[in-house]
Amino acid sequence: MTQQEPVTSSVEDGIALIRIANPPVNALSAAVRGGLKRAAEAAAADPAVRAIVLAAEGKTFIAGADISEFGKPPVPPSLPETIAALESLSKPVVAAINGAALGGGLEVALGCHARVAAPSAKLGLPEVNLGILPGAGGTQRLPRLIGAAPALKIMAEGKPISAKEAQANGLVDEVAEDVVAAAKTLALKLAGGALPAVPKDRTNLGAREAFEEAAAAILKRNPNNPSVEACVDAVRAAFDKPFEEGLAVERAHFTRLRDDPRSAALRHVFFAERAAARIPGLPKGTAARPVQRAAVIGAGTMGGGIAMCFANAGIPVTLIETTEENLQRGLERVEGNYATSVKRGSLAEDAKAKRMGLIEGKVGLEAAAGADLVVEAVFEEMGLKKEIFGKLQEIAKPGAILATNTSYLDVDEIAASTSRPADVLGMHFFSPANVMKLLEVVRGKETAPDALATAMEIGRKLAKVPVVSGVCYGFIGNRMLARRTAMAERLLLEGALPQDVDKALTDFGFRMGPFAMSDLAGIDVSWRIRKAMNLKTAPVADALAEAGRFGQKTKRGFYDYSADGRTGAPDPEVATLIERISAERGISRRAIPQEEILQRLLFPMINEGARILGEGIAARAGDIDTVWLNGYGWPAWTGGPMFYADSVGLPKIVARLREFAAASGDTNLEPAALLLRLAHEGSSFTALDEKAAA
Ligand code: TC6
Numbered sequence: 001m002t003q004q005e006p007v008t009s010s011v012e013d014g015i016a017l018i019r020i021a022n023p024p025v026n027a028l029s030a031a032v033r034g035g036l037k038r039a040a041e042a043a044a045a046d047p048a049v050r051a052i053v054l055a056a057e058g059k060t061f062i063a064g065a066d067i068s069e070f071g072k073p074p075v076p077p078s079l080p081e082t083i084a085a086l087e088s089l090s091k092p093v094v095a096a097i098n099g100a101a102l103g104g105g106l107e108v109a110l111g112c113h114a115r116v117a118a119p120s121a122k123l124g125l126p127e128v129n130l131g132i133l134p135g136a137g138g139t140q141r142l143p144r145l146i147g148a149a150p151a152l153k154i155m156a157e158g159k160p161i162s163a164k165e166a167q168a169n170g171l172v173d174e175v176a177e178d179v180v181a182a183a184k185t186l187a188l189k190l191a192g193g194a195l196p197a198v199p200k201d202r203t204n205l206g207a208r209e210a211f212e213e214a215a216a217a218i219l220k221r222n223p224n225n226p227s228v229e230a231c232v233d234a235v236r237a238a239f240d241k242p243f244e245e246g247l248a249v250e251r252a253h254f255t256r257l258r259d260d261p262r263s264a265a266l267r268h269v270f271f272a273e274r275a276a277a278r279i280p281g282l283p284k285g286t287a288a289r290p291v292q293r294a295a296v297i298g299a300g301t302m303g304g305g306i307a308m309c310f311a312n313a314g315i316p317v318t319l320i321e322t323t324e325e326n327l328q329r330g331l332e333r334v335e336g337n338y339a340t341s342v343k344r345g346s347l348a349e350d351a352k353a354k355r356m357g358l359i360e361g362k363v364g365l366e367a368a369a370g371a372d373l374v375v376e377a378v379f380e381e382m383g384l385k386k387e388i389f390g391k392l393q394e395i396a397k398p399g400a401i402l403a404t405n406t407s408y409l410d411v412d413e414i415a416a417s418t419s420r421p422a423d424v425l426g427m428h429f430f431s432p433a434n435v436m437k438l439l440e441v442v443r444g445k446e447t448a449p450d451a452l453a454t455a456m457e458i459g460r461k462l463a464k465v466p467v468v469s470g471v472c473y474g475f476i477g478n479r480m481l482a483r484r485t486a487m488a489e490r491l492l493l494e495g496a497l498p499q500d501v502d503k504a505l506t507d508f509g510f511r512m513g514p515f516a517m518s519d520l521a522g523i524d525v526s527w528r529i530r531k532a533m534n535l536k537t538a539p540v541a542d543a544l545a546e547a548g549r550f551g552q553k554t555k556r557g558f559y560d561y562s563a564d565g566r567t568g569a570p571d572p573e574v575a576t577l578i579e580r581i582s583a584e585r586g587i588s589r590r591a592i593p594q595e596e597i598l599q600r601l602l603f604p605m606i607n608e609g610a611r612i613l614g615e616g617i618a619a620r621a622g623d624i625d626t627v628w629l630n631g632y633g634w635p636a637w638t639g640g641p642m643f644y645a646d647s648v649g650l651p652k653i654v655a656r657l658r659e660f661a662a663a664s665g666d667t668n669l670e671p672a673a674l675l676l677r678l679a680h681e682g683s684s685f686t687a688l689d690e691k692a693a694a
Contacts, residue, residue: 027065110137218232428469467627
C-alpha cells in the first residue's frame with residue numbers, strides 16, 4: 001500500500017488548493033513541512049496560479065508541531081522556514097481553518113495573508129501547557145495582528161478561542177460554513193491587489209501601558225512559570241525591536257525551553273493522558289453501550305457532584321435518596337454549587353436552569369429503572385453496597401452499567417452480589433466530583449469489555465481523564481497515598497513538625513501538603529474509619545481528633561486557623577502534643593533535613609506504584625502518572641511519580657528505600673521486584689511503557 005502524500009496541491013480557476021492530510025490531527029511533521037514548502041514554491045512558479053488556499057482534511061485544521069519530534073534531531077525545513085515560504089509569496093495565501101488551529105497550526109495561519117474559519121473552529125497557542133512558547137513567529141505576528149495585550153492573554157493562558165471571538169479581535173477575516181469556498185472567493189478578491197500581510201511594525205500593538213499592566217497581572221497569576229515569563233519577554237520585544245530581531249528573541253526562548261527537562265516532562269504528560277485512553281486486551285472494535293440517561297444513588301456531597309457532572313455534559317440524570325429530606329438537602333447543595341458559579345461569573349443563569357432541569361430527584365431505588373448507567377455513591381460500607389447491587393439486578397434495565405463509586409472496597413465482591421457481574425465496574429470520582437478531572441475506572445474480573453469501554457467513553461464525555469485500574473485496596477491513587485500518609489505520621493514522631501512535612505511537598509510543587517489537606521478534608525473522617533477498624537496507624541491525627549481538633553471546620557487541627565478560618569498557622573500546642581507522643585513511644589526526636597523528608601514521602605509511593613504496575617493493576621507507568629497528576633495535584637512539570645522516578649534514577653531510589661527499610665524495620669519499604677529489576681537492568685519506567693506500546 002502506498003502511503004498518501006501528506007500535502008497535495010491542485011490548480012483550478014487560477015487557485016492552487018494546497019491540502020494537508022496527516023491524520024489524526026494534521027500535526028506539522030517533517031513530511032508536512034517539506035510538502036508545504038514545496039507546494040508554496042510550485043504555486044509561486046506556476047503562472048496559472050493567481051492565489052492560494054491552504055486547507056486541511058479531517059476535523060482539525062492543524063494541531064501544531066508534531067510533539068513526538070521534539071527531543072529528536074531536527075529535520076529541515078524548520079517550521080519558521082516553512083511559514084516564511086508562504087508569507088513571502090507575492091500571490092495571496094488564504095487559510096481555510098476548518099477545525100482546531102493550535103500552536104504551530106495557528107502560526108501557519110498567521111503566515112498566510114488572510115484567514116477564514118468555520119464557526120466551530122478553535123484557535124489557540126497552547127504551547128505553555130507543554131512548557132514552551134510559540135516558536136514559529138506566533139509571539140511576533142499575533143500581537144502585530146490583534147494587539148499585544150490580547151495576544152499575550154491567548155498565549156499565556158494557553159486556552160483556545162472560538163471563531164466568533166477570533167473574528168471580533170481581527171484574528172480571522174471571515175467566519176463561514178464552507179471554509180474552502182469562502183477562502184477561494186477571498187483569495188481571488190485579494191489577487192492583484194496589495195497583500196494584507198500582518199504588519200511588521202508597531203501599528204497594531206496597542207498601548208504599551210495596557211500591555212505592561214496585562215503582563216504584570218499574568219505573571220502574578222503564574223508565579224515561577226518559565227514559559228509564561230518567556231511569552232511576556234518575547235511579546236515585549238515586539239515593542240522594543242524590529243520584527244526579525246523579535247523572532248530571534250522568541251527562537252532563543254523556544255530552544256532553551258524545549259530542551260529543558262520540564263518541557264520533556266510536560267510532553268510525557270500529554271502523551272500519557274492520551275495513552276491512558278487505550279485499554280489493553282480490549283477486543284478490537286468493542287463498541288460502547290449507548291447512555292441516554294444516568295442515575296446516581298446517594299445525594300451526599302459526592303453523589304450530588306457526580307450528578308452535576310452528568311448534567312454539565314447534557315446527560316439527564318436521576319438523583320436518588322432514601323428519604324425526601326435527604327433528597328432535598330442534596331438538591332439544595334447542587335443548586336448552591338451552581339449558584340456560586342453564577343455569582344463568580346463562570347456560569348450563565350440560563351445555563352444553570354438548564355443543568356438543574358436535567359437533574360431529577362427521586363426517593364427510592366426503583367427510580368434507577370430508566371437509567372443506562374447507574375452510579376452508586378453511598379457510604380463506604382460493603383454490606384450496604386451489596387444490598388443495593390442486589391436490588392439493582394432486578395431494577396436496572398438489562399444492559400445498564402452498574403457502577404460503584406467506592407474509593408477502597410473490593411469491586412469483585414460487590415459484583416458478586418448481583419446476577420449480572422459483567423455489568424459491574426467501579427467509577428471512582430474524586431472530590432469535589434464536579435471539579436476534579438480524574439476518574440478511576442475499576443475493571444472487575446467479570447467486567448464485560450463493552451461495559452469498560454462505556455465507562456471510559458462516558459468519562460471523556462463528562463470531561464474527565466479516565467484511567468483504568470484493576471481491583472485492589474485503594475486502587476491506584478489511594479493505595480499509593482496510603483504510603484505517603486503513613487510516612488508523614490512517622491516523620492512527625494521522629495522529629496518533624498506538620499509545617500516541615502508540608503513544606504517539603506509544597507516546595508516540590510504540590511499546592512498543599514498532607515497535613516494542610518487533612519485539615520481541609522476534616523481529621524475526623526479518617527479517624528472514624530480507623531476507630532471502626534481498630535487501627536492505631538496515625539497516633540498524632542487520632543490525638544488531635546480526640547481533642548476535638550478536626551481541622552478547618554473547628555478552627556484547629558494540625559494548624560491553628562483562628563486568624564481567618566482558612567489560613568493555618570503553626571501551633572505550639574500541636575508541637576507539644578507531638579513531642580509528648582514521641583516521648584511516650586521512646587523515640588528520640590532529631591532535626592530531619594528537608595531532602596530526607598521529601599525522599600521519605602515520595603520514594604515509598606513510587607515503590608508502591610512499581611508494585612501496582614508489577615501486579616498489572618495499572619497497565620502503564622504513564623497511567624499511574626496520569627492518576628497522580630489529575631487527582632492528587634502532583635506537579636505536572638515533574639511528569640508524575642513514575643516519570644519523576646526515572647529522572648531521579650532508579651538505582652538511587654532502590655538504595656534509599658533499602659536504607660529506609662533497614663532503619664525502620666518496615667518491610668513495605670523494601671524495593672518492589674519490578675523496581676529492582678528495572679534498576680538492575682539500567683532500564684526505566686518510560687522504557688517499559690515504550691516497549692509495551694511497540
Ligand atoms: C507547537 O505547535 C510548537 C510550535 C513551534 C515549533 C517551532 N503532535 O487529543 P486527541 C495525537 S507545540 C503529535 O486524543 P482530540 C495524540 O497523541 C504543539 N501528536 O484528539 C493522539 O494520538 P493517539 C501545540 C498529536 O480530538 C491523537 O493525536 N499544539 C498532536 O481529543 C488524537 O489526539 C498542541 O498542544 C501533536 N501536536 O483533540 C495541541 N496533537 O491516538 C495538541 C495530537 O495515538 N493537541 N496528537 O493517542 C490537542 O490539543 C488535541 O489533540 C486536539 C484534538 C484538540 C487537536
